[in-house]
Amino acid sequence: MAQLVIYSENIANFIVIALGVALYYVRYINGQKLILNPAILVLLISSLTLGRTAIVASLLLLGIVIYFKYKWNFKYFLLLILIFMFYSDRVINSILTIIQNLGSKFGERTSFAEDVRYTIWADYMEKIDLTRLLLGFNEAETHYFMGFTNPHNSFLSGHYTLGFFMIVIIMLIIYILIKLSIYRHSFIALLLVVLLVRSSTDMVIFTGNFDFIYISILLYGYFLMKGELKLE
Structure with a gap:
């Protein structure tokens, strides 16, 4: 049994997002009403942890829930927000300040896009040869990517262990996403995208x-x- 270790704020915000996705998934397949409170709470906690990807994923989750909850009424809701923001310089300046502070982690980063992960991923890709592409990396050895043993990417870490089978899993995920959209279950597909x-x-x-x-x-x-499942 895997042991869960919360060793950083990034793991904490992932747990909150994962539980939020699970909650909406269960409510949807059971035909229950969508509620906004969990998505708002997820966004709040993600913002407190200052995780950039977590904030993006949380905003996406909140936007998805609002859209599917209000459907066509969503465009009027969005229009009211835009009108309010247009006539309020204070609101606009406050939002821009918040975005800048979150993006720079209150001065710890120079920009929202600055991330050492990009160089880690590039180093990982450079170290892949045909054997590693098919079989993954030898876990009996310690491999470093720009000084890190963790590639900081679930898909790369999956490939690290599973090799080519991870590529098959990614293709399966893409296939299921397309099929869910075709079968008019795009809400579930989008929940998976958030995750x-x-x-x-x-x-x-x-x-x-x-x-x-x-x-x-x-x-x-x-x-x-x-055809073995039907959503009521």
């Missing part, structure tokens, strides 16, 4: 912890395509 977006900058899925969430969504999509 994948958050997983793109940390080793948080394909590790045993919280994998049940994306696996459950994939299985739902599979059985839905087989």
Whole structure:
């Protein structure tokens, strides 16, 4: 059994986002009403941890819930917000200041886009040869990517262990996403996208912890395509 260790704010915000996705997934397949409170709480906690990808994923989750909750009324809701912001310089300046502070982690980074992860990923890709592409990396040895043993990407860490089979898993995920959209279950597909977006900058899925969430969504999509499931 995998042991969950919360060793950074990034892991903490992933747990909150994963649980938020799971909650909305369960409510949706059970035909329950969508509520905004969990998505707002997820965004608040993600903002407090100052995790950039977490904030993006949380905003995406909140936007998805608002859209599917209000549907066509969403455009009027958005219009009111835009009108309010247009006539309020103080609101606009406050929002810009918040974005700048969060993006720079209150001065710890020079910009929102600055991230050592990009060089880690590039180094990882440079170290891949044909053997590693097919079989992954030898876990009996210690491999460093720009000085880090953690590639800070769930997909790369999955490939590190599983090799080519990880590529198959990614192709399966893309296939299920497309099929869920075709079968008019784009809400579930978008929930999976939220989870994948958050997983793109940390080793948080394909590790045993919280994998049940994306696996459950994939299985739902599979059985839905087989005609063995019907959403009431």
